[in-house]
Amino acid sequence: MQNFYIPQEYQTYSPKTTEKNSRTGNDVMIFLDSHLHLQNKRIMPRSAEIVSKAVKRGVVKMICNATSERDWQDVLDLAKEHNAVYPFLGIHPWYGDTVEKKWLDRLTTTVQKNSVGIGEIGLDRVCKTDFLQQEKIFLAQLELARQQRCPVAIHCVKAWGRLVEILSDFQSHIPAIMIHGFAGSRETMERLTRMGIFISFSTQLAHPARKKLRDVFLQTPLDRILLETDSPNQFCAELAKLSAAEKQTALMKKTKVNEPAVIPALYHYGAALRGIKLDDFTKSLWKNGKIFTN
Numbered sequence: 001m002q003n004f005y006i007p008q009e010y011q012t013y014s015p016k017t018t019e020k021n022s023r024t025g026n027d028v029m030i031f032l033d034s035h036l037h038l039q040n041k042r043i044m045p046r047s048a049e050i051v052s053k054a055v056k057r058g059v060v061k062m063i064c065n066a067t068s069e070r071d072w073q074d075v076l077d078l079a080k081e082h083n084a085v086y087p088f089l090g091i092h093p094w095y096g097d098t099v100e101k102k103w104l105d106r107l108t109t110t111v112q113k114n115s116v117g118i119g120e121i122g123l124d125r126v127c128k129t130d131f132l133q134q135e136k137i138f139l140a141q142l143e144l145a146r147q148q149r150c151p152v153a154i155h156c157v158k159a160w161g162r163l164v165e166i167l168s169d170f171q172s173h174i175p176a177i178m179i180h181g182f183a184g185s186r187e188t189m190e191r192l193t194r195m196g197i198f199i200s201f202s203t204q205l206a207h208p209a210r211k212k213l214r215d216v217f218l219q220t221p222l223d224r225i226l227l228e229t230d231s232p233n234q235f236c237a238e239l240a241k242l243s244a245a246e247k248q249t250a251l252m253k254k255t256k257v258n259e260p261a262v263i264p265a266l267y268h269y270g271a272a273l274r275g276i277k278l279d280d281f282t283k284s285l286w287k288n289g290k291i292f293t294n
């Protein structure tokens with residue numbers, strides 16, 4: 001079997017070249033990080049520096065997802081502070097049993113007042129939250145997205161059958177849906193993309209052990225692919241090495257903190273895996289991601 005890990009093009013990748021190209025003429029190379037958590041306390045104090053470093057590398061759109069009611073305001077503040085940050089608000093299944101009375105009323109009012117997406121929401125059979133409670137909260141938030149015409153970012157762990165069932169009722173009524181950090185099978189990817197749902201791959205794509213994930217990525221239609229860092233999670237040493245100055249890499253390695261500045265390296269990696277030009281790949285993904293940030 002072909003060894004996909006570190007294709008030749010990727011080995012010669014220099015983020016500096018990309019930066020230089022992105023400043024020449026009209027052909028600006030711009031990237032979108034489709035999922036991250038800048039409000040996470042591991043990176044929130046450094047968020048201004050992290051965002052500006054990413055923007056300098058051409059990462060001009062970052063979709064920042066809340067996880068519980070407690071971080072909605074932080075996500076909104078980050079979006080207000082930085083043009084590149086797009087806020088998604090919601091209750092993550094991990095925090096589905098911490099919701100307080102009338103949470104849905106407050107989410108509805110906040111969504112009506114601000115231009116936001118709904119996320120990160122979903123189903124997770126591995127976490128401690130009661131599954132029926134997860135479903136209840138998930139369905140209520142999908143219903144809100146339907147009513148308010150909001151794009152949606154979904155987390156799913158080992159609940160693919162139920163997820164596909166639920167989304168088949170909603171997908172035609174919601175402007176855009178992405179599955180973030182996709183780790184499902186090829187069959188699931190096919191069922192989801194046939195419904196028009198977008199598949200977002202994280203930095204795990206470049207992890208040496210994730211060959212199955214790379215196989216699914218290669219089968220995913222180009223017009224349904226997104227790429228994300230899920231910062232500060234999903235730290236990938238290989239990508240960090242290629243996308244930061246030596247001193248920064250050392251810091252990232254020590255703290256295992258992922259940053260949106262590594263996204264250009266992941267785009268390059270993805271384009272090289274598929275054997276297509278970085279420029280064409282980036283343009284396609286920009287088009288896919290734009291639907292979530294309108």
Ligand SMILES: [Zn+2]
Nearest residue numbers: 035065120230
């Ligand atoms: Zn996330």
